[in-house]
Each structure stands twice: as structure tokens, then as C-alpha cells.
Amino acid sequence: MAASGSAQPETARHFRSDVQGLRAVAVLLVLVYHAGVSAVGGGYVGVDVFFVISGFLITSHIVREVQTKGRLDLVAFYSRRARRILPAALTVLAVSAAVAYLVIPPFEREGLLQDATATALYVPNMLFAAQDTDYLTAEAPSIFQHYWSLGVEEQFYLIWPILLVGILALCGRRRWAVWTAVAGLVTASFAGCLALMSVSESWAFFALPTRAWELGVGGLVALAVSQGARIRGPIGGALAWAGLVMVVLAGLTLSDATPFPGVATLLPVLGTALIVFCGAERHSPAWLLNRAPMQFVGSISYSLYLVHWPLVMIPEAALGADGTLPTTAKVALSAAAIPVAYLCFRFVEEPFRRRPAKARVEHRRTVAVSLAASVSIGVVAATSANAVSHMPIHAGDDAPPYRMETDPVGTDFVPANMSPDLRSAPDDNPDIYRDGCVRGDGESDPSGCQVGDEDAPTVALFGDSHAAHWQPALKPIADDGDIELDINAKSSCESVTTLDDPRGSDSCVEWREGVIDRLNDDPPEVILLANYAVHATEETDEDRGDYWRDSLEQTVEALPEESEVVVMAGTPTMPAVPASCLSQHVEDAERCAANRETTLEEGLDAPTRQAEKAVAREDEHVQRLDLTRYFCNDESCPAVIDDKLVYRDSHHLTRTFSASLEPVLRERLEPVIEGVKQA
Incomplete structure (x- = not known):
């Protein structure tokens, strides 16, 4: 999900309430899926919905600024992204790491801190790919595993503005050329995703190059809308409804066994694109997405995405060998995430997002402070991981050498001379x-x-x-x-x-x-x-x-x-x-x-x-x-x-x-x- 939950349009004039409601659909799909509700076996597609929304919003902003000002102020752009993304992300990261460290088994603390380090430095997706993590079936998922999508979006935000501005400069007023160039990038990314699926599903799932096409689809919709393309009336409304059905159908019919990302990803991605492209029409599902509950959940969707996973995973990790949380407990914790998310939204996300930053020097300061905060958390986590790796995990006594025999009696303590030791x-x-x-x-x-x-x-x-x-x-x-x-x-x-x-x-x-x-x-x-x-x-x-x-x-x-x-x-x-x-x-x-x-x-x-x-x-x-x-x-x-x-x-x-x-x-x-x- 990542910044898509908070990367809202800059002004009320460009606000899309239907997109806000669509955020609610996306985050609720993810919440129910992570709660273990089997009926929503494909709820993970909520992340794909967010990718398309993010691509649409960011591309819309870049195109709008280039059209009105003739250029894109990259420092201001990164400053706004940092103020909207990082305060909530780093706060939840720091609190989750501290709480989890206190309650999880000692054996898992080093891995926890390594994951926190990668998350603070915006590369958790690359770490999980390198670890060959299976997001859909991982037995003991990381407490920060949900940050993988934030990593993808942060990396996209670093590259996409420069790339898109370059395309706009090269193509000039030839709008068809701009759209064709972006469509070519989207096609190449999707083809790469399909090709990599047969080699490494983990890299295909977590890497930016193989997921960028989803954000690119949102970018294509933004380019089309900026060029005045629109399908109006009953036909547009019907297409938007079809898009919503596609998204919901993906959540209900896909499962952990579905090869993903792959061809199946087209269902939620194209469905979202249809909603965003046609959803403002009178005959569209906008009347449903504009309802107050949907608007509320959509407004806190970023914070809700951030807090829901640690709220479920930390208690389960604390159980250790004593068991796993039942689905009812996960559902209850997921529901409890809503008021927690509101507090995060109200007192962390909103104050930074609303704070004006007009002077270029202030934009520079924002970027510098954001980088310093991320690096500081990363250094603390990495240093702590190194210290933890040298702490012994055993009872202090040795056990006799192994004697191969039938019906063995287990050693009733963890020997200091055990081979391999627990960390190995x-x-x-x-x-x-x-x-x-x-x-x-x-x-x-x-x-x-x-x-x-x-x-x-x-x-x-x-x-x-x-x-x-x-x-x-x-x-x-x-x-x-x-x-x-x-x-x-x-x-x-x-x-x-x-x-x-x-x-x-x-x-x-x-x-x-x-x-x-x-x-x-x-x-x-x-x-x-x-x-x-x-x-x-x-x-x-x-x-x-x-x-x-x-x-x-x-x-x-x-x-x-x-x-x-x-x-x-x-x-x-x-x-x-x-x-x-x-x-x-x-x-x-x-x-x-x-x-x-x-x-x-x-x-x-x-x-x-x-x-x-x-x-x-x-x-x-x-x-x-x-x-x-x-x-x-x-x-x-x-x-x-x-x-x-x-x-x-x-x-x-x-x-x-x-x-x-x-x-x-x-x-x-x-x-x-x-x-x-x-x-």
C-alpha cells in the first residue's frame, strides 16, 4: 500500500471522493485477508489497488505542475512526499520494533532488527526478495513484511518524476507520444514480471521493476484524464461498476495458491483503472464510495495499513511456541486497528501533512530531516542487531556428545555446546x-x-x-x-x-x-x-x-x-x-x-x-x-x-x-x- 493511503491530492479542487472511497475498499480487503478470513482469500489485491491509485495521483500531480509552471520542482516534490509518508511510517516502525523486541523469542530478535533496518532505509522489499520470502504462504512472516509495498512506492517516487519529466520534455506537445512511451514502459514491466515468475516468484513479487507496471497503469489513466479523455454517461458508469466488480471478485476468488503477481494481477489492476477513469460519473459506484463510512476509512487508510499488521503479528509472535492466534482474535485485533489508526492519522500523519512548506529552503530542510530520521533509525536498528547477535542463547551447561540410539531421551535444557547453536x-x-x-x-x-x-x-x-x-x-x-x-x-x-x-x-x-x-x-x-x-x-x-x-x-x-x-x-x-x-x-x-x-x-x-x-x-x-x-x-x-x-x-x-x-x-x-x- 504505502504512500497511496496518504498521498492525497494537493487541493480540494482536485480531490476525488470516489478515489478516497476506493482506498477504503482496498485497505479493508487487506485487513480481512490478514485476519485470516478464508472467504477473502485474495484480499492481498488491495495492495494492487493502492498501486494503481498511487500511480494515478502522482502522475496527475507531476503533469499538472509541468503544465502550469513549465517545470517540476523535484526538491518540493520529494519534500511533500516525505511529509506525507515518513512521519507515520517511521513512528509505527519505531514503536513496533520496540514493543516486538520485548515480547518475541530471543532467537527472532536479530531478524526483527535486520528487517527494521531495511525498512528504515526504504528497501524492505529487496530484503524480503533476497530472503526468498513467500508473501502469501510465509510460516513466520516479518512484523514489517507489510512495508514491502511502501518500499516499492518509495523507490518508484525516486525514479518516476525524473523519468516522466524526461518523457514530457522529449515528446513535447505530442500527447500520443507521451502516452505511447509510458505504455511501452508499462508493457516492458509487465512482460518482465511474467518472465521472472518462472524463475523467482519472490523477486517478481517484491521488486520494483516487476511491480512498476501497476503504478504505470495508474499513470496512463492520469495521462488520459489530463488530455480530456472521458467516457461519460451510462456507459462510463457501467464500466466503473464493472471495475468494482473486478476488484471485489479478485478478493473473493484468488487465493494463496494463485500464481501472483502474474496474469491474475490484471483483474484488480484493470478493475481499479476502470473505476478511477470512469468513477466520477453519475451512474458509477461513486454514490457508494462517497458514503461517510467509506470516506472515513479511506482518509485513515494509510495509517490503518501501517498499524493493522503489527497489531496482529506482535501478539502472535509473542505466543512463540505456545500457538497461533485464532481467526476470531485476529479479526478483533484488526477491528481495534481502526481507532489506533485514527489516532495515528490525527496526531502524526495530519500535522505533518497539513504543515505548509512553501520556501525552497524549508523543502530542503524537510528532505534533510527526513533522511536523517530514517538513517538514525536504521543505524540504531543495525547496531542493536549486531549486539543481539553476540548474546548467548543457552542454559550455560554442556551436554554429553551425541550417541546414536533408538528411543532417545531428549536433553532437558539448551546446551552451551549444542551443534548447531540456535542462531546457526x-x-x-x-x-x-x-x-x-x-x-x-x-x-x-x-x-x-x-x-x-x-x-x-x-x-x-x-x-x-x-x-x-x-x-x-x-x-x-x-x-x-x-x-x-x-x-x-x-x-x-x-x-x-x-x-x-x-x-x-x-x-x-x-x-x-x-x-x-x-x-x-x-x-x-x-x-x-x-x-x-x-x-x-x-x-x-x-x-x-x-x-x-x-x-x-x-x-x-x-x-x-x-x-x-x-x-x-x-x-x-x-x-x-x-x-x-x-x-x-x-x-x-x-x-x-x-x-x-x-x-x-x-x-x-x-x-x-x-x-x-x-x-x-x-x-x-x-x-x-x-x-x-x-x-x-x-x-x-x-x-x-x-x-x-x-x-x-x-x-x-x-x-x-x-x-x-x-x-x-x-x-x-x-x-x-x-x-x-x-x-
Whole structure:
């Protein structure tokens, strides 16, 4: 959203009450979506509505000033933007950071302050893109994640005035040339967005170049309006109504599973453009958008957007491992955001926005003070993040070295000698991520990565990130020359799934089928299938067990008959991210264990696990390898065993713990390989 909520027209003469009401529609869509109301699964499109509005308003202002004064005063322009955007944004940022720091688990404080640093410096969207954040499905979203759109708009405001003034100067009075040039930029940005979607959805979602077309569409509408273009009467009113229907329809029909941004983004963007272009007509939805409640919400929409997310996320983050807020609580907090937003609007946003700044020296002072405030907050946050990174998070005592055994008893405290330590846990990934061996978004190369003696029996590891987390246990066996390890892993793409799965992305299907074809061309002795069954079955309308069984049978049938197929049982899904939980309970690590009967999300008798057992019983070429007894006992699955941290997140093993299971994995694979040789 960002400045669109506050970047209101300069004078009453140019005020568009219908646009003000449209802001209300946009922010309410976002609020309801973030509250977890499933009926509004596409409420995130409210941000796209704001982008179009911002592009329209800013372009209108620039064109109007150039037409009336012959030039654009950039210092005054940036001064006005700073006074309207930054006071509320920086106030909410500082207050949110301070409150969140006090209540969130210690493990998360460094990340909180890093996010605050990027936000203060106007680049949170770039940070989230670099972190490969999935805005629509993030498990533990940043408290400042909503600032990504503010980053996009701030970056747009830095570039667009200079670019547009240049276009106006080059094209002169040729209005068609100006419109064509801007349309070309919009088209290029949209094409880039579609192209990048197949490579990195995160960068496509967060980066300015791939979202600028939405603001550019608003700019095109502004150029058309400034040139006197208008569709009046009943036709114009009907088009405006159609636009509103498009926006609402996008909010109701899109979901977290919709590839976004992409072609689906056209629905809310073009709908908004129609409303802005035609919405002032008598037959348009202006009568609805002009109602007092809509005008009130529209007037505070910027502050409301800023405060609603931390009001929901900080209490949820404070719960840590103890759970998440129910939807009713999120709805209540979202409603409470309205009076809080009004206070922010009345006492922070409005005083700065209304303060006149006519002298050029005052404009310069405003820009300088704004930059100084942003940099100061950024420096404080960055310095604090560095200090936090050196604070220990453990109980102070050591634990004995890890002893691999079944039914392990968990360590009841966080050891000072734990490996990896809590801060290192998220990055304790298999080396194959760093080496580029795990295929990412949009990648479909089925060639795999081979390690070990080419003359040794080949073991093909095939699956998603759960296949990848077994690589540290398998690599030493390959390094010893006992096997050639053929690694075929792609994040969030299962090897066990219906091959024409409509939920799978094109790159997943292409990669999976390519790997199966390659394995059939040169059959390995053993194929290890390892997948996250929870992810693979969570969206199916069928019975989870039946779906997984059918998918597994179909995949096994597609694999070479000469190969022995071994299905690796999935690792348990913990009730919370262990590192976060353990940082809250360094003296009571048992609080972070998963109870076998009640707290395991999938349980150890999940339908998918039973399906795997059934397939192994009925197909003589399929075996099942279950190492659960090495990280769970009869009562629980501990987060810490001796001096080892078991999980790097809620369901992936740490590289360190996976490597420690090498002896048992070697022991279990030897008879399988020997059996294939003898056959």
C-alpha cells in the first residue's frame, strides 16, 4: 500500500471522493485477508489497488505542475512526499520494533532488527526478495513484511518524476507520444514480471521493476484524464461498476495458491483503472464510495495499513511456541486497528501533512530531516542487531556428545555446546543448496548431481527438500566409494505425486518427468524416494491416505523395474520452530518436544505413512525405510538429543543431525544393495 493511503491530492479542487472511497475498499480487503478470513482469500489485491491509485495521483500531480509552471520542482516534490509518508511510517516502525523486541523469542530478535533496518532505509522489499520470502504462504512472516509495498512506492517516487519529466520534455506537445512511451514502459514491466515468475516468484513479487507496471497503469489513466479523455454517461458508469466488480471478485476468488503477481494481477489492476477513469460519473459506484463510512476509512487508510499488521503479528509472535492466534482474535485485533489508526492519522500523519512548506529552503530542510530520521533509525536498528547477535542463547551447561540410539531421551535444557547453536540452525543446510544441486523455483534441469565412485552401485535420491536433508547422511557413504550417489532434489516438488497433478507448477512436472526418464534410461540399483507428505497432500480434496497411496503407486510404476525402490518415511512435523521455542525455554527444552499422540501435526500414524506401508507390503520391489525411532521415543520427539539440535525448522533435519545418522543409514542400505546385486 504505502504512500497511496496518504498521498492525497494537493487541493480540494482536485480531490476525488470516489478515489478516497476506493482506498477504503482496498485497505479493508487487506485487513480481512490478514485476519485470516478464508472467504477473502485474495484480499492481498488491495495492495494492487493502492498501486494503481498511487500511480494515478502522482502522475496527475507531476503533469499538472509541468503544465502550469513549465517545470517540476523535484526538491518540493520529494519534500511533500516525505511529509506525507515518513512521519507515520517511521513512528509505527519505531514503536513496533520496540514493543516486538520485548515480547518475541530471543532467537527472532536479530531478524526483527535486520528487517527494521531495511525498512528504515526504504528497501524492505529487496530484503524480503533476497530472503526468498513467500508473501502469501510465509510460516513466520516479518512484523514489517507489510512495508514491502511502501518500499516499492518509495523507490518508484525516486525514479518516476525524473523519468516522466524526461518523457514530457522529449515528446513535447505530442500527447500520443507521451502516452505511447509510458505504455511501452508499462508493457516492458509487465512482460518482465511474467518472465521472472518462472524463475523467482519472490523477486517478481517484491521488486520494483516487476511491480512498476501497476503504478504505470495508474499513470496512463492520469495521462488520459489530463488530455480530456472521458467516457461519460451510462456507459462510463457501467464500466466503473464493472471495475468494482473486478476488484471485489479478485478478493473473493484468488487465493494463496494463485500464481501472483502474474496474469491474475490484471483483474484488480484493470478493475481499479476502470473505476478511477470512469468513477466520477453519475451512474458509477461513486454514490457508494462517497458514503461517510467509506470516506472515513479511506482518509485513515494509510495509517490503518501501517498499524493493522503489527497489531496482529506482535501478539502472535509473542505466543512463540505456545500457538497461533485464532481467526476470531485476529479479526478483533484488526477491528481495534481502526481507532489506533485514527489516532495515528490525527496526531502524526495530519500535522505533518497539513504543515505548509512553501520556501525552497524549508523543502530542503524537510528532505534533510527526513533522511536523517530514517538513517538514525536504521543505524540504531543495525547496531542493536549486531549486539543481539553476540548474546548467548543457552542454559550455560554442556551436554554429553551425541550417541546414536533408538528411543532417545531428549536433553532437558539448551546446551552451551549444542551443534548447531540456535542462531546457526536456519542455515545448517546440506552443502547441495550452496552448490546449486537443489533445483529452485522455475528450474527443471533433471540432470541431478553425482557423487562417489562411478563403478559402485548407484543410489538415486529423488524428492523435494526432504530428500535434500538426507544428503549429509548419504554423502560419507559415497565418499568412501561404497555407492555412487545420484542426487535429484527440487524444493517444494515431490517425486511422489500424481504426474499430471494440476496443483504442481510446470517446472515441477517437467523436472519430475525428466528425472524419471533419465532413471529409466540408466536404471540405478536403488531409488530413494523422500518427500514432505504434508505439503503434497494438504490441498487435495481426496482422502489424504488414498491420494498419497495412488500417487506413490503411479510413481513406482513409472520408475525402472530393475531398480529397488525405497520409500523414506517422513520426519515428524514439530508444533513450532524448535529454535524459536528453545530460545524461550533454555532451561526447559522439553517444552519444545512434539508429543507423539497430541501435538504432532501429522502424527506417526498419519494416513500418508500408512499408505506407504501398504504399498511396501503389496509391491515386492518397494521397501520402506523408517528412522523415526532415532529421533523419537514412545512419548515424544525431542528437539535436542544430547548435544545435537535435531531440526533446523519445523520439519527439516539440521545438516549436523542428519550427518550423525550416517551409520544407521549405511547399515540399512547395505542389504538392499546386496539384494539388487544378487538379483
